[in-house]
Amino acid sequence: MRFIIGVLAALMLWSASAQAETLSDGDKAAFRDVITGQIEAFRAENGSRAYSYAAPMIRQIFPDPDLFMNMVRQGYQPVYRPQSFKFGEAGFSASGRPVQRVTVVGPDGLTYEAIYTMERQPDGSWLINGCAIVRAPDLGV
Numbered sequence: 001m002r003f004i005i006g007v008l009a010a011l012m013l014w015s016a017s018a019q020a021e022t023l024s025d026g027d028k029a030a031f032r033d034v035i036t037g038q039i040e041a042f043r044a045e046n047g048s049r050a051y052s053y054a055a056p057m058i059r060q061i062f063p064d065p066d067l068f069m070n071m072v073r074q075g076y077q078p079v080y081r082p083q084s085f086k087f088g089e090a091g092f093s094a095s096g097r098p099v100q101r102v103t104v105v106g107p108d109g110l111t112y113e114a115i116y117t118m119e120r121q122p123d124g125s126w127l128i129n130g131c132a133i134v135r136a137p138d139l140g141v
Contacts, residue, residue: 023098028090030126031100031118035087038128042072042080055119055129078106078133079114093117097129103136111136 034053041050047065054068062068072080079085079102088101093115102114113136119129 023090023092027098027126028100031090031098031116032087034118034126034128035100035102035116039079039082039085053128055121055127057119057129076131076133077108078104078110078112079131081107083107083109085114088113098126104133 038050038053041047041053047069050072051059051062051065051068054062058068062071083105085102085104088103090098090100093099098118098120100116100118102116104112104114106112112133115132115134116128117130117132118126120126
């Protein structure tokens with residue numbers, strides 16, 4: 001029984017480390033390109049272009065660019081109108097989904113962390129499948 005538990009634990013560790021290795025430098029660069037493209041589209045008020053970076057699930061929830069842009073304006077001001085943004089780590093969430101962390105200074109001058117969930121498309125490209133924004137802790141620096 002201990003042998004089986006040991007094998008299962010080893011397989012789980014191997015699976016987690018193999019998963020972490022599947023995010024290539026090209027994938028990480030694609031994340032940055034897609035997120036930057038969407039933020040630039042927000043800044044330009046180009047709803048169609050911003051919407052083009054949204055994954056199919058987001059498009060199902062918001063079936064046209066105007067609905068999508070209204071949602072972003074109302075709930076995502078830090079990424080809609082950032083003063084600045086800087087890419088952090090890319091990796092996997094606890095559930096195994098690819099994520100990209102972005103530190104954002106919002107229009108209010110406060111610092112936020114935007115955690116983008118990315119989704120690989122059938123053609124190999126990446127699109128944004130969600131974004132969670134949390135207020136970054138004040139580090140007093």
